Amino acid sequence: MTGWWENTEFRAGIAAFGMVAVGVATFMAVMSAVADVPWALIVFLPLGLFLLLTAMLMGMVHPWRHARDIKAMLAGNAWVHWTYDEAGWQAANRYDDRTYRRWLRGTLVALGVSVFLLLIGILAGKGGVDVTIFGGIGVFVASVALVALVVGNPMRAASRAKQGEIYVSRHGIYRRPGGYTPLDLRSGVRYESMDLVDRPTPHIHIEISVRNRYTWRRKTLTDLGVPPGHQDEARALVAQLRNKVVTHR
Helix, strand or coil, X not given: CHHHHHEHHHHHXXXXXXXXXXXXXXXXXXXXXXXXCCHHHHXXXXXXXXXXXXXXXXXXXXXXXXXXXXXXXXXXXXXEEEEECHHHHHHHCHHHHHXXXXXXXXXXXXXXXXXXXXXXXXXXXXXXXXXXXXXXXXXXXXXXXXXXXXXXXXXXXXXXXXXXXXXXXXXXXXXXXXXXXXXXXXXXXXXXXXXXXXXXCCEEEEEEEEECCCCEEEEEEEEEECCCCCHHHHHXXXXXXXXXXXXXX
């Protein structure tokens, strides 16, 4: 089960679904003050919802498969295994950490605005019911997103460590500390590019596109920092990724 938690998608989903279950339980507890809601329903309905969502998440993410991949990489079956000193580790995670902090600031701003609207609605009394509902929904959604981001993103643990390691296999990238990022993309997601970028510091830049209702939205999957002296190994890794990951989708 420890290996399951290393999967960033799995732990983000568990965190988000846990928040949803807590939100449902809180709402039902509040409703019980004005309506006759059995305590068993308050306890077991959110719990059942959480277990159902977790089962669906497991069916989508397959955390046991990624746990096996992590175990195999630690046993020496990785395509590359790079170790970093303090300066190298900070450089290796610079680009992904920048993206993480941008998302974190945006989520905190959304949460702050929602809390402000909620307070305005409450202070307005009956005339602010619509604002209160809108603000409450915003607080709930932003809180779920914030917890999922903080728990699921590998950069939170990686950026706090002084040193680290990166493993890459056919199926995923394992930051230690940080977590496992799958390379086996789900339906509706496709690879766009995998390139070795030399400046400002060497890193492997991987881009994907996510299909929405009308079009494909391009985004960065990860930027994998290359330690000094490993550029040739990084070029070989990019070739492997292109040949065995991208073309075998």
